[in-house]
Amino acid sequence: MKKLMTYTPTHKMSDLATQHFRILLVLNRFGIGLGFGEKTIAEVCKENNVDVATFLAVANMLVKDDDIAEETILNISPEALITYLQRSHEYFLEFRLPEIRQGLENVLTERKNDLNNAVLNYFDEYVEEVRKHMMYEETKVFPYIRELIEGKNNRKYNIDIFRRHHDQVEYRLKEFKQILIKYYPAKGSNELNNVLFDIFNCEYDLASHNKIENQLLIPSILKLEQKNRLRDEQTN
Amino acid sequence: MSKQIKIAIAESSDVIRAGVISILKRMNSQILFFEIKNFQQLRQSVAHHNFDILILNPILTGFSSPQQLKKEIIKSGGIKIIALQSVLCENSLLSQYDESISIFDSSEQIISKLKKAISSPDTDISTECLSSREKEIVGLVVKGLSNKQIAQKLNLSIHTVITHRRNISTKLDIHSTSGLTIYAIVNKLIEIDDINKND
Numbered sequence: 001m002k003k004l005m006t007y008t009p010t011h012k013m014s015d016l017a018t019q020h021f022r023i024l025l026v027l028n029r030f031g032i033g034l035g036f037g038e039k040t041i042a043e044v045c046k047e048n049n050v051d052v053a054t055f056l057a058v059a060n061m062l063v064k065d066d067d068i069a070e071e072t073i074l075n076i077s078p079e080a081l082i083t084y085l086q087r088s089h090e091y092f093l094e095f096r097l098p099e100i101r102q103g104l105e106n107v108l109t110e111r112k113n114d115l116n117n118a119v120l121n122y123f124d125e126y127v128e129e130v131r132k133h134m135m136y137e138e139t140k141v142f143p144y145i146r147e148l149i150e151g152k153n154n155r156k157y158n159i160d161i162f163r164r165h166h167d168q169v170e171y172r173l174k175e176f177k178q179i180l181i182k183y184y185p186a187k188g189s190n191e192l193n194n195v196l197f198d199i200f201n202c203e204y205d206l207a208s209h210n211k212i213e214n215q216l217l218i219p220s221i222l223k224l225e226q227k228n229r230l231r232d233e234q235t236n
Numbered sequence: 237m238s239k240q241i242k243i244a245i246a247e248s249s250d251v252i253r254a255g256v257i258s259i260l261k262r263m264n265s266q267i268l269f270f271e272i273k274n275f276q277q278l279r280q281s282v283a284h285h286n287f288d289i290l291i292l293n294p295i296l297t298g299f300s301s302p303q304q305l306k307k308e309i310i311k312s313g314g315i316k317i318i319a320l321q322s323v324l325c326e327n328s329l330l331s332q333y334d335e336s337i338s339i340f341d342s343s344e345q346i347i348s349k350l351k352k353a354i355s356s357p358d359t360d361i362s363t364e365c366l367s368s369r370e371k372e373i374v375g376l377v378v379k380g381l382s383n384k385q386i387a388q389k390l391n392l393s394i395h396t397v398i399t400h401r402r403n404i405s406t407k408l409d410i411h412s413t414s415g416l417t418i419y420a421i422v423n424k425l426i427e428i429d430d431i432n433k434n435d
Binding site for chain 1: 240411414415423
């Protein structure tokens, strides 16, 4: 595999986004619009009030599948990262998954039968699972992190509890894809392929979303917890 | 994107545990580490998590064989157990493990052994078709019967039913009831009326 470069604040934003199309999703979630002309990553981030270190941590993680440097973790703004993750939840729940559901329905309703109902039922159950997974983060984990940022120490919860129970939310989508490919007795059609491609993409996106939580969010919160604990010890 | 791997390290020495983890972190994969300090914790952890790999100091379990461990406390299939050797062990014991690493191995040796263990396929269950018994069980699961009900109906122990279900999941790579429903309809294992009754 060819060695991919790590992007820095002085690279052009347009270079990053044209070379790696998945960055478009990231830009959107950070609230950055297109049309950056010749501006650097730092300039574009500043204009949009986005923390450049956090943006680069996420972007570089998507671009190259590498170990995360300690320094990267220390520079992340947890606040910016959870805003990003929340937007990304919104994207999956309000846009991506409903869109796949719509596509499935279009393909399947040609023949309305029990098999097709079972397939839709499977997908609905899956979406419900994703919703629960994400809602747990929104109602339990993110509020806890916000408290930490404000300097409060909630002793009943810690990020390690989350780490241990954080399951791979894309796993069942992979299963779904396999079931469709292995067992769904349909003639291959452009429409069905379209839905499958959407599912592949969504599976990839969900996996990288999870990876951001596991490898950027959790380590940076561990550091924050440490810092707060140290401060508490000093004041006592 | 590579799958996340769950690795548990069962070793009573804090220093050795930390050392092993820091070496494994150099591998380019997504690993979730679980640290286990004693036998008690080992018992609890394996009950709650499905580890892909257990790196275990044989001292921790009083040098019992990995087969015994799998039978008595681990029970989930597919786990690979690697011996972490800090004192001399009998070779006949070590060879029963999926792999063994010594605390005097170099980082490179440890990483390459781990990689080998991760990529070697599970030997116990092949991905052949379901047996007729397993098909029968799929039909009953899809109809909404609990493991207990299935056991009663087929005159099996609950333990056997659970084993069958685990093998079904492994063979088909389907882990949910709604997924099995699709499989059952396609393969005509159930009459459509059977599911509707439960709606």
